[in-house]
Amino acid sequence: MRISLFITCYNDTLFPETGKSVVRLLERLGHEVDFRYEQTCCGQMHYNTGYQAEAMPLMRRFVEVFKGAEVICIPSSSCVGMVRDHYAKMAEAKGDAELVQAVNDLLPRIYELSELLVNKLGMEDVGAYYPHRVTYHASCHSLRSLHLGDLPLRLLRKVRGIELVELSGVDQCCGFGGTFAVKNADVSAAMLAEKMRCIEDTRAEVCTAVDNSCLMHIFGGLHRQRAGVKTVHLAEILASTEEESAR
Amino acid sequence: MLDAMNTARAEILDRIRKVNAGAGAQERGIAYQGIERGYQQAAEVSGTVLAELFADRLREYDAQVYETTGADVRDAIAKALAGHGQKSAVVAVALPEHWIPAGLSWRTEVDASTDAMSRAAGAIASCEVAIAHTGTIVVRGSRRLTLLPDRLLCVVREEQIVETVPEAFARLQPFAKDALTFISGPSATADIEMTRIRGVHGPRFLDVVLVRG
Amino acid sequence: MSIRVGGAADAPAFPKAAPALLDDAQLRKNVRHATDVITQKRARVVEEQRDWQQLRTSASAIKAHTMRYLDEYLLQFETACTEAGGQVHWAADADEANQIIVGLVQKYGGREVIKVKTMTSDEIGLNKGLEMNGIRPHETDLADMIIQLGRDEPSHIVVPALHKNRQQVREIFMQAMGLKELGDRPEDLTAAARQYLREKFLTIKIGISGANFLIAETGGVCVVESEGNGRMCLTLPDVLITVAGIEKVIPAFRDLEVFLQLLPRSATGERMNPYNSLWTGVQPDEGPKHFHVVLLDNGRTRILADEEGRQTLHCIRCGACLNACPVYRQTGGHAYGSIYAGPVGAILTPQLFNMQHAESLPYASSLCGACYEVCPVKINIPEVLIHLRGRLVREQQSEASLEAISMKAVARIFSSRRSFEAAQRLGRLGQWPFVRDGWITRLPGMLGNWTAVRDLQPLPKQTFRSWWRKREKEKRNA
Numbered sequence: 001m002r003i004s005l006f007i008t009c010y011n012d013t014l015f016p017e018t019g020k021s022v023v024r025l026l027e028r029l030g031h032e033v034d035f036r037y038e039q040t041c042c043g044q045m046h047y048n049t050g051y052q053a054e055a056m057p058l059m060r061r062f063v064e065v066f067k068g069a070e071v072i073c074i075p076s077s078s079c080v081g082m083v084r085d086h087y088a089k090m091a092e093a094k095g096d097a098e099l100v101q102a103v104n105d106l107l108p109r110i111y112e113l114s115e116l117l118v119n120k121l122g123m124e125d126v127g128a129y130y131p132h133r134v135t136y137h138a139s140c141h142s143l144r145s146l147h148l149g150d151l152p153l154r155l156l157r158k159v160r161g162i163e164l165v166e167l168s169g170v171d172q173c174c175g176f177g178g179t180f181a182v183k184n185a186d187v188s189a190a191m192l193a194e195k196m197r198c199i200e201d202t203r204a205e206v207c208t209a210v211d212n213s214c215l216m217h218i219f220g221g222l223h224r225q226r227a228g229v230k231t232v233h234l235a236e237i238l239a240s241t242e243e244e245s246a247r
Numbered sequence: 248m249l250d251a252m253n254t255a256r257a258e259i260l261d262r263i264r265k266v267n268a269g270a271g272a273q274e275r276g277i278a279y280q281g282i283e284r285g286y287q288q289a290a291e292v293s294g295t296v297l298a299e300l301f302a303d304r305l306r307e308y309d310a311q312v313y314e315t316t317g318a319d320v321r322d323a324i325a326k327a328l329a330g331h332g333q334k335s336a337v338v339a340v341a342l343p344e345h346w347i348p349a350g351l352s353w354r355t356e357v358d359a360s361t362d363a364m365s366r367a368a369g370a371i372a373s374c375e376v377a378i379a380h381t382g383t384i385v386v387r388g389s390r391r392l393t394l395l396p397d398r399l400l401c402v403v404r405e406e407q408i409v410e411t412v413p414e415a416f417a418r419l420q421p422f423a424k425d426a427l428t429f430i431s432g433p434s435a436t437a438d439i440e441m442t443r444i445r446g447v448h449g450p451r452f453l454d455v456v457l458v459r460g
Numbered sequence: 461m462s463i464r465v466g467g468a469a470d471a472p473a474f475p476k477a478a479p480a481l482l483d484d485a486q487l488r489k490n491v492r493h494a495t496d497v498i499t500q501k502r503a504r505v506v507e508e509q510r511d512w513q514q515l516r517t518s519a520s521a522i523k524a525h526t527m528r529y530l531d532e533y534l535l536q537f538e539t540a541c542t543e544a545g546g547q548v549h550w551a552a553d554a555d556e557a558n559q560i561i562v563g564l565v566q567k568y569g570g571r572e573v574i575k576v577k578t579m580t581s582d583e584i585g586l587n588k589g590l591e592m593n594g595i596r597p598h599e600t601d602l603a604d605m606i607i608q609l610g611r612d613e614p615s616h617i618v619v620p621a622l623h624k625n626r627q628q629v630r631e632i633f634m635q636a637m638g639l640k641e642l643g644d645r646p647e648d649l650t651a652a653a654r655q656y657l658r659e660k661f662l663t664i665k666i667g668i669s670g671a672n673f674l675i676a677e678t679g680g681v682c683v684v685e686s687e688g689n690g691r692m693c694l695t696l697p698d699v700l701i702t703v704a705g706i707e708k709v710i711p712a713f714r715d716l717e718v719f720l721q722l723l724p725r726s727a728t729g730e731r732m733n734p735y736n737s738l739w740t741g742v743q744p745d746e747g748p749k750h751f752h753v754v755l756l757d758n759g760r761t762r763i764l765a766d767e768e769g770r771q772t773l774h775c776i777r778c779g780a781c782l783n784a785c786p787v788y789r790q791t792g793g794h795a796y797g798s799i800y801a802g803p804v805g806a807i808l809t810p811q812l813f814n815m816q817h818a819e820s821l822p823y824a825s826s827l828c829g830a831c832y833e834v835c836p837v838k839i840n841i842p843e844v845l846i847h848l849r850g851r852l853v854r855e856q857q858s859e860a861s862l863e864a865i866s867m868k869a870v871a872r873i874f875s876s877r878r879s880f881e882a883a884q885r886l887g888r889l890g891q892w893p894f895v896r897d898g899w900i901t902r903l904p905g906m907l908g909n910w911t912a913v914r915d916l917q918p919l920p921k922q923t924f925r926s927w928w929r930k931r932e933k934e935k936r937n938a
Contacts, residue, residue, distance in 0.1 A: 009880070012884070023928075035928045037929075038877050046867060048846055055871075057871070140827070140829055140830075144832070176826065178826075180825065181826075184787075185475075187824075190482050216916075216917075259534075259755075259757045259761060262761035262764075263764060267530065267531065279711055283518060283521055287511045365658070381732035382731070388743075390746050394691050394692065416714045423680065426747060428691070429720075431734055433734065435686050436687050437619065437686075438601075438606070438621055438622075439626055439629055439650070440490070440646060444647055444650040446654075447687040447688055448654060448687055
């Protein structure tokens with residue numbers, strides 16, 4: 001299968017390892033990955049912060065860039081949520097019938113990474129090896145927008161060598177919330193503190209999730225505390241094998 | 248004042264109508280009929296199981312349940328009252344007099360002042376319908392009676408018990424304009440540290456005589 | 461017209477109010493405990509209810525339908541209630557409502573009134589209005605009593621005094637009730653309240669209540685409660701005045717079958733709350749001889765006019781969204797500065813003011829969606845929050861503000877591959893002054909809010925697309 005990667009603006013810039021891992025993983029599974037350079041951002045930050053007018057051209061751009069792609073993989077559930085929850089409405093609000101059609105064509109071809117692996121490719125064991133104690137944090141979009149359920153956990157359970165520990169308060173928001181982390185930093189910090197406490201209670205070495213936005217926020221706090229726990233995106237765990245050393 | 252209020256009335260309705268480019272009552276009626284109601288509206292449980300479910304729910308909130316047959320209601324009431332030494336009661340007007348135990352000192356709710364009711368040893372009432380799933384007793388009228396005395400004894404007949412809330416409302420439709428009180432346990436509060444305390448203002452003790460057969 | 465929502469117009473913005481509350485360890489413990497207890501109870505009774513989702517769907521549909529024909533249903537209610545011996549009054553705003561109610565109390569010669577819990581009366585500032593006219597209101601809900609006697613403000617829709625512990629309540633009661641001795645067990649405190657209030661219930665002739673539901677078909681009113689003080693105030697006085705927002709109306713008697721299954725489970729985690737009272741107009745044998753309903757607008761018709769925002773009016777005041785909210789969990793209700801706190805408060809309060817006040821509230825959310833998940837009438841609160849943020853940006857934001865300029869600049873960066881890649885390079889170069897020992901720990905301006913709490917990893921040397929480009933080149937050369 002030819003899989004088009006939407007890396008997302010922040011993964012491209014801040015977490016290239018996640019993108020590399022997605023490529024390695026999908027190629028290992030025998031698929032062809034393509035990357036369209038014209039991609040930039042899905043528009044979520046602008047849309048959610050109230051700058052819906054500024055998000056519109058970004059939305060159009062996304063739809064245009066991925067025209068004709070057979071399957072689009074996005075290693076970020078919040079960006080998938082943006083596309084699924086808002087793009088159709090945005091197009092309709094413009095009264096642009098062609099755009100509405102293009103969005104409707106696009107939506108069924110969009111997959112978050114774990115959706116792609118389990119639902120589209122029908123696999124749970126992707127041949128990964130990751131000998132570490134790991135706990136999984138369920139990001140809000142993955143839970144309530146995408147309804148991923150336990151897809152990521154099913155993938156993690158099949159990773160050889162992994163020691164998977166359940167996180168209490170797994171579905172509690174970590175406190176990132178995009179611009180919320182900056183506009184309401186105090187409350188964001190309080191929410192982060194509770195999340196970190198739950199993570200540290202698991203004695204895990206690694207906290208994983210399907211969103212680097214959450215992980216960036218969580219790791220920012222863990223590192224500030226010198227907690228000795230790191231965060232790793234699900235893609236990087238699944239891409240890891242005996243041949244390549246895990247980070 | 249009246250002018251100001253009529254103005255307010257006109258303004259409010261006007262603002263609503265501007266928004267809702269209104270259609271007439273007929274369209275409204277059709278739209279109302281078209282509302283999706285996929286929730287449970289009929290019983291899935293019946294007969295003795297239903298009565299047992301109801302009794303279980305009552306016991307869950309510490310009501311005393313006295314099961315009896317149609318012929319022995321008076322004895323069951325007598326037993327319930329004797330259980331805590333109650334010698335007098337205020338009684339609902341609708342309660343059949345032959346249910347009232349011999350030797351009990353009683354008067355009806357219309358003959359009791361509010362103060363007297365507040366000091367009464369207990370109340371005896373019947374109900375309109377009971378809901379098994381939620382452990383609810385619905386009383387028609389008798390508002391002071393079922394509120395002021397510290398004890399309430401309610402007689403519920405098996406045929407009055409339905410399983411679900413929607414069934415209860417179907418039965419209550421003819422009485423939609425009456426004063427109805429849904430009682431589902433003694434009054435309670437959890438306002439202090441979330442510790443649930445029973446019996447704040449209403450009766451603290453509830454006895455139910457459940458008439459079967 | 462002057463809209464009032466308690467003291468919300470003058471309350472400090474959420475980010476200003478939050479820090480002090482975050483420092484209150486007692487409050488945070490109480491809020492966490494209370495919300496944990498209710499959410500667990502709720503989860504149990506919801507899971508057991510197999511048709512829960514169908515009930516939510518119907519409730520949402522009934523509310524949407526009612527809003528669509530709101531004028532007709534209000535008129536139907538007015539006619540039916542009047543026929544049954546009640547009197548219906550209309551108030552465009554808080555002041556008018558207070559005037560009407562004070563006028564009625566004076567007409568009946570009352571100097572004191574007993575009140576059942578109604579947030580609507582807090583919204584319009586009724587107690588102050590009564591007191592200014594020499595009328596003494598007595599709150600009879602245990603929590604509202606604690607708040608009133610302790611001269612405090614409610615911090616939750618359903619459990620308003622959850623921020624108080626038993627020792628604090630004991631002190632308040634001893635002082636207000638003139639008690640020399642009082643235990644501090646919840647049973648002792650409740651018993652004291654029972655005795656203190658019984659005397660008032662039996663003697664005060666005028667009662668004031670709110671309404672959970674107004675029934676258009678019959679002209680009836682439904683009040684949902686747990687303690688029994690509602691029943692006291694609705695039954696014993698000679699005069700009853702019920703004040704209710706216009707959005708409380710539902711089409712028919714049978715529609716209660718939906719809401720009475722959703723509300724108790726959502727509010728207190730019970731299959732059914734202890735007491736529901738339903739009455740219509742004036743009853744010949746029992747109950748008040750004079751019954752008045754005050755229908756309140758106070759900004760609601762304007763919310764109705766906002767197609768995206770009007771679902772806010774579906775709210776049945778269950779408080780489930782507060783209990784589920786991870787933000788509320790940390791701060792409690794006072795941070796919102798409004799009688800309506802938490803997620804629903806964040807959308808209702810500013811909209812009542814047509815976005816002229818409480819503008820910080822739509823941002824007091826991480827958009828996690830837990831509220832939408834538990835809302836019994838399926839209000840899409842995150843969507844309304846985003847919509848309100850958009851309104852604030854469009855209606856109030858200065859184009860010259862730093863935020864607007866930055867947002868527009870970032871959007872331009874994302875508008876082409878070239879500008880995006882240039883910005884990536886610039887970011888990598890420009891970050892060096894801020895990188896210490898491989899980490900960014902302090903950033904200027906607004907971004908400093910990030911580094912105040914969290915470290916930030918520097919931008920990696922190679923972006924994903926650079927890696928990809930290099931790899932493609934190597935493949936081509938091979």
